[in-house]
Amino acid sequence: MRKDKQQNIEAPRQARDDHKPRVLVVAGPTASGKSDLAIRLARKFNGEIVSADSRQVYRGMDIGTGKVRRDRTFPSEKLKVKSEKWRKADFYSEGIRHHLLDVASPSRQYSVARFVRDARLAVADILKRGKLPIVCGGTGFWIDALVYGQSIPDVKPDAKLRARLTGLTAAQLYARLKKLDPRRAASIDRHNPVRLIRALEIVMTTGKPVPRRFNGSPYEPLYLGVSRPFPELKRRIERRLDARLKSGMVAEVRRLHGSASLTASRGGLSYKRLESFGLEYRWVARFLQKKITRTQMRDGLLKDITAYAKRQLTWWRKNPDVRWIASPSEAERLVREFVV
Numbered sequence: 001m002r003k004d005k006q007q008n009i010e011a012p013r014q015a016r017d018d019h020k021p022r023v024l025v026v027a028g029p030t031a032s033g034k035s036d037l038a039i040r041l042a043r044k045f046n047g048e049i050v051s052a053d054s055r056q057v058y059r060g061m062d063i064g065t066g067k068v069r070r071d072r073t074f075p076s077e078k079l080k081v082k083s084e085k086w087r088k089a090d091f092y093s094e095g096i097r098h099h100l101l102d103v104a105s106p107s108r109q110y111s112v113a114r115f116v117r118d119a120r121l122a123v124a125d126i127l128k129r130g131k132l133p134i135v136c137g138g139t140g141f142w143i144d145a146l147v148y149g150q151s152i153p154d155v156k157p158d159a160k161l162r163a164r165l166t167g168l169t170a171a172q173l174y175a176r177l178k179k180l181d182p183r184r185a186a187s188i189d190r191h192n193p194v195r196l197i198r199a200l201e202i203v204m205t206t207g208k209p210v211p212r213r214f215n216g217s218p219y220e221p222l223y224l225g226v227s228r229p230f231p232e233l234k235r236r237i238e239r240r241l242d243a244r245l246k247s248g249m250v251a252e253v254r255r256l257h258g259s260a261s262l263t264a265s266r267g268g269l270s271y272k273r274l275e276s277f278g279l280e281y282r283w284v285a286r287f288l289q290k291k292i293t294r295t296q297m298r299d300g301l302l303k304d305i306t307a308y309a310k311r312q313l314t315w316w317r318k319n320p321d322v323r324w325i326a327s328p329s330e331a332e333r334l335v336r337e338f339v340v
Contacts, residue, residue: 022219029310034136043096044332047132048134049096049099049134058277061106061256112141138312149217157201177200181203183209187311223321224325224334225324280301280305283301
């Protein structure tokens with residue numbers, strides 16, 4: 001982990017407000033070690049984790065999204081906790097409760113507006129039980145919407161508009177979005193037609209870009225940024241990718257395509273839907289359709305994940321509230337000062 005330069009962001013720098021509930025944010029690029037740090041901090045400071053990952057909300061998408069492993073035993077058995085209420089539907093990993101994992105069907109879109117609503121409910125539940133909410137993830141747009149109180153229009157799908165946009169290539173969609181909403185274009189996956197169409201749908205329906213209006217955060221947040229020197233991050237990305245391929249990522253995507261339980265139809269997710277999730281699911285879906293070789297899949301995926309990590313770093317480095325940490329012990333010191 002290392003400290004990075006901080007630059008300006010349109011979001012306001014948070015002034016300390018001890019009257020607001022405190023929320024910890026652990027953010028950073030993929031493969032940087034966010035999840036491990038969040039679990040460590042949750043153990044040390046009596047916390048629970050709210051996942052802020054736009055793909056880990058979906059059931060059945062585990063290996064490809066890097067979802068933490070779910071405990072096979074419940075916390076009352078593993079930790080001998082007798083008073084804590086839990087349900088079989090609750091998601092625990094390493095004894096720590098996680099929220100907003102496996103909460104949606106991959107056959108349906110889960111929007112940022114829905115995330116903000118669900119995350120606020122989860123944070124309120126955690127606070128009510130006297131614990132520290134820890135928002136952890138790499139989807140910066142979602143986290144900022146939650147923490148800074150950004151207004152996100154909940155625009156309903158427009159079938160006619162989507163039909164017109166579907167005929168355009170990803171490059172054409174991106175060019176149009178860049179013209180209409182350059183800030184959203186800077187953070188989006190430019191190769192993902194579904195997300196590009198959704199972003200265009202919002203700006204074209206409302207007649208304006210996603211608003212940068214901030215209603216004032218309902219929380220007192222501490223942003224911790226997890227990063228590493230980029231050559232090290234690239235090595236971690238490559239090792240993790242190869243480990244995922246060995247542990248059954250291709251089989252997972254094949255199962256998603258063939259599982260009737262995931263959709264109302266007789267089959268599973270279409271290849272088009274799988275590709276809409278981007279990165280691992282896009283490249284594996286192409287491989288399963290025999291459009292590319294396994295080597296092309298692996299090399300193309302490595303290139304895209306590395307580019308994605310760069311975009312994540314660009315997003316977080318613009319936020320002056322992020323405290324880039326050099327080590328887990330530094331993170332613990334900052335959190336200790338924060339919760340006092």
